[in-house]
Amino acid sequence: MEKLVIIEDNQEIRSQLSWGLAREYEVFVAGERLEALSLIKKHTPQVVTLDLGLPPDETGCEEGFRCLDEILRISPATKVIMITGNDDRENALRAVQNGAYDYYSKPVDLTELKGIIKRAFHLAAIENENSRLQYSINHQGLSPIGIIGTSPRMLEVFSSIRKVASSEVAVLITGESGTGKELVAKAIHVLSPRKSKEFIAINCGAIPENLLESELFGYEKGAYSGAYARVQGKVEYAHRGTLFLDEIGELPLNLQVKLLRFLQEKTIQRIGGREDIVVDARIIAATNRDIVNETETGGFREDLYYRLSVIHIKLPALRDRGEDIMLLANYFLHHYSKELGKKTRRFSADSIKLLSSYEWPGNVRELENKVQRTVIMSDGPTIEPEDLDFSVKTAKKGIHSFTNLTLKDARELVEREMVIAAIENHRNNMAKASESLGISRPTLYDLVKKHGIVKQLE
Ligand SMILES: Nc1ncnc2c1ncn2[C@@H]1O[C@H](COP(=O)(O)OP(=O)(O)OP(=O)(O)O)[C@@H](O)[C@H]1O
Ligand SMILES: [Mg+2]
Structure with a gap:
């Protein structure tokens, strides 16, 4: 049965609530903080109602907030509904910012409160189901490579991964x-059974066309001027592993022909070589282009498309x-807070709305x-929309807030923002990013180091 803890110092309200709710839930009651916490430790309820004014601070709110913090520390998944005095909007909002699920203002109308409690249980059940699914995904082997997701579309993807892997x-x-x-x-x-062998990745879009062929297939000594020794291509390195x-949409047509030949015959020839070299590689290709459409316009060979897309994961x-x-x-949030040695905070309700509705x-x-x-950038108790720095509009707003900074600090801030933006806009291509900023590449690296901009560089 679903468990509910009612924390309320007023004896009358307490029994009114427990009477009214005992038919639907397994109800436990407490009149003060320590008693409440021991109940929560013992029962880990899905939902708690918490009176803000607890003794010894019946007319204030500090004891209530302290209790909220401690409940969430003991049992982070518990939904806490804060019961506040009438007209106590400020504290109500503060409660939500500090992690309460919702608030309800006295006087208590049982039917209304029941509705809120019911929704809280519903949400707790959904979250529980989510973490159960996540758990089962993690334990079926997807967690070592960290693919996160419980949406129906991603569960389909996971199931395809598992099916094709073998x-x-x-x-x-x-x-x-x-x-x-x-x-x-x-x-x-x-x-896959090839897991102990190589996973060789080649980015067909990042390598200049004239080098791509030798990168893929290698060359023999003397194949062209400057070919002083035999060099193996990436395809050969993937022997018994995965290529x-x-x-793949960026692969030039002449190399599409060569790749198709390899897929059909399972052999390659190095540039300038005669020998057929047998290569047993599992092929996985990826693209963000619409290559189905490009097979119609002649940009991508149809026969190659069919060879590559025996299974198509979208x-x-x-x-x-x-x-x-x-x-x-x-x-x-957890990952980077840990990595950067910062305390993990929560997203505020408004931030959650913003993140959930953005186009990405x-x-x-x-x-x-x-x-x-x-x-890296913000330090408040919760993460607010302005911390997320969403649009040019918010960036402009940032300039107004420079009024509190010294010129030096403002310069630093702008420098940092521009470096991050340039690296992002050029998708980690440091050459292009430095060019767009009008600085040399070593200078860009210096700035990256100076501002502690990490990971973007992967
Ligand atoms: N479901 C996920 N769970 C956790 N991390 C993810 C997930 N999907 C993507 N990422 C992370 O997002 C980043 C981008 O992922 P990845 O490089 O695989 O995307 P991509 O589709 O290959 O992008 P592109 O088309 O730009 O090459 C990586 O840091 C990856 O670890
Ligand atoms: Mg990619």
Whole structure:
């Protein structure tokens, strides 16, 4: 049965509530803080109602807030409904900011309060189901590579990963930028029988076209001027392992032909070589381009597309993953707070609204960067919308708040923001980022170090 703890010093209200609720829930009552805490330790209730004015501070609120903090420390998943005096809006809001689920103002109307309690239990049940699913996902092997998600669309993805991992078929992963395509490719490898062999990734979009062929297939000594020794290509390195062809949509047509030949015959020839070299590699490809459409316009070979997409895993955009947004936001918040040695805080209700309704054009990568930056930059007790620094508008607002800074501090702040923005806008390409800032690459690295901008550089 669902457990409810009622914390209320007024004997009359206490019995009124416990009477009114005992039919639906297993009810425990306490009249003061310590008694309440021991009940919570013992029963870990899903929902608690907490009177703000507890003895010895019946007319104030400090004892109530202290109790709220301690409840959440003992049992973070418990939904606490704060019962406040009439017209006590300020404390009500403070309670919610400090992690209360909701508040209710006296005098108590039992029917109304029942409605709030019921919703709280409902939410607790959903969260519990979520963490149960997350637990089962983690324990079926997806956690070592850290793919987070409990939305129906992601559960489908997880089930596809598990199904294809044990087979040898080629997999095509598509999805917008930052949706986790590389993460999924690695997961398939790690869960496959090839896991102890190499996972070789090659980014077809990042290597200049004239170098891509030798990068992929290698060359023999003397194949061209400057080829002083035989060099193996990435394809060969993936022998018995997995070859991940990232941004496959960028592969030039002549190399599409060579790749197709390899997929059909399972052999390659190094540039300038005659020998057929047998390579047994599992192929996973990824793209954020619409290559189905490009097969129609001739930009991508149809026969190659069919070879690569025996199984097609489509990653949903972050905006289509519902509660996964907050699941991921909290995950990154914990992760980066720990990494940076900062106390983990909570997102305020307004921040949660903002994060949940934003479009996320850069998907999980954008969310991760945003949370990381917030952990570095802000220090308040909860994370508020302005800490999340969402738009040009908020950036402009930032300039007004410079009035409290010295010129030196303001310069530092702008410098830091611009470096982060440039690196993000050029997707970690340091050459382009430094160019856009009008500084040299070593200077950019110095600034990155100076401002402690970490991880973006991965
Ligand atoms: N479901 C997830 N759980 C945890 N972290 C994730 C998840 N999805 C993506 N990430 C993180 O987001 C970042 C981007 O992921 P990844 O590089 O796999 O995306 P991508 O689809 O390959 O992006 P691009 O198209 O830009 O290459 C990485 O830091 C990754 O660890
Ligand atoms: Mg990628």
